[in-house]
Amino acid sequence: MPASPVADAAERSVSSGLSALWQRGTEFLGTRYAIMGGAMSWVSERHLVSAISNGGGFGVIACGSMPPALLEAEIAATQALTDRPFGVNLITMHPALDDLIAVCLRAKVGHVVLAGGVPSGSAVRAVKDGGAKLICFAPALVLARRLVRSGADALVIEGSEAGGHIGPVSLIVLAQEILPVVREVPVFVAGGLSRGEAIVGLLEMGAAGAQFGTMFAATSDSIAHPNFKKAFFRAHARDALPSVQLDERFPVIPVRGLANAGTRRFVEHQAETLRRFQAGEVNREQAQLSIEHFWAGALRRAVVDGDVELGSVMAGQSVGQVQEEKPVATVIGQLLDEAEALLATRGHSST
Known part of the structure; x- marks a missing residue:
């Protein structure tokens, strides 16, 4: 499909320093930037997901309680808006999980996120045997190790600062507990993030990339109601x-x-x-x-x-940094600018 204006805005080079820091993440996701969109029910649908992917990041459809037929239609609609990689987040407790996995595989979705609990062995095998990469959430080191052993291809560690359903531990604690130890697979960080400097710091600790939810929920590409977005701007x-x-x-x-x-x-x-x-x-x-x-x-x-x-x-605690409605491409661009500015002070190449 022809490149959209959002995609054009994303075709910027990043410094060799930033490229090296998140190379593992970009290679795993197949994206220009190792910036993931959080899966937010009713928000992370075709428009926001395609905007994030077209902007150089990695959008993720939130399946939530969708039945298989509705998810199939949502994937097809997203594919009509972008030819870039995106993933699908499935809840492990969904009664039709097996059918939802099959929908993703038939549609050639390259990455499946299993969230909301420890995935069963059969679900893990179905994703991997179908040729998709499996991403799981790890709220503790012991679970991170278990998920890697069971076949997860990448992990997301999400701190309690995040919006929606949360665990009890902050991202900075999880990062110190997990990033220096879990090296077998890429580990993405999430929860309370709002600036590029934070991305750099966590990449330097060993993260492969970062996930943002609240920062994208109130963008102009989000279909969320204006009242919902205004609540963010006031908060x-x-x-x-x-x-x-x-x-x-x-x-x-x-x-x-x-x-x-x-x-x-x-x-x-x-x-x-x-x-x-x-x-x-x-x-x-x-x-x-x-x-x-x-x-x-x-x-x-x-x-x-x-x-x-x-x-x-x-909403996550980063909501205080969301003060106006912007396009997804602008949000991603600002994160890149902030990350690059920090790296520039350390003498990294800007080419």
Whole structure:
């Protein structure tokens, strides 16, 4: 397909220093820059994914709860917008995971990300036997080693600073724990990143590249509702908070998002559910389901419908650096400028 204006803007050379630092990542992804897009449900669809890939990075479709037929159509639509590499993120708990993997393989998707849990051996074999490269998330060193042994071709370590579903450990701790040790496969870093200097520092520690979600969610290439983007522009890092769990008997999967009326109501809903449980009005299973179902559809309400008061406005702590709507190509260009400026102070070649 002919190059788009976004693709033209991405055809810039990077310094030999930066090229060397992320060579392992660019070769693995097949891209000009080792910059990945995070898979964000309702946001990481054909338009944003193709814009990231056309911009020299690596876009990733967020399958989420899509059925196989819908994912097949989304992949085809993305391929119509870019001839550059992109991946697909699949949730390991999806009941149709095997069929979704088959969809990706039939469509010749080169990279499949299995997220949301440790993938089964059969899922790993299906991806690899089908000729795709497998990327997995590793929230701890012990799991990183296990995933490498099981066949992961690359890892993403995502810190708790990230938006959406998060683990308990910050990126800087994960980086120090995992990057010096896991050398068998490329390791990409994610969570709270917003500047090119941070990319350089983590590359120097051993990372193969970096993943960005929040920075891309509010770009002009994102289909997110204007209200969703404006909420980002108004926010500070301290506004992106993890969900609160009131009682350890009723666990809450931590999700980082902007505090709003919905998050306050969630705390009130947990308190009321606990009261009903203690009064014998509901049993433990009913109480847990009530808590889990509170946020059903809340992300779509925020991203698609624009309800940023009662919807779930998932955002990472880097949201404070998102102050205006820009094209994806501009965001990538700024990251490159910042990285190159730092390397220039160290005497690296600019050719």
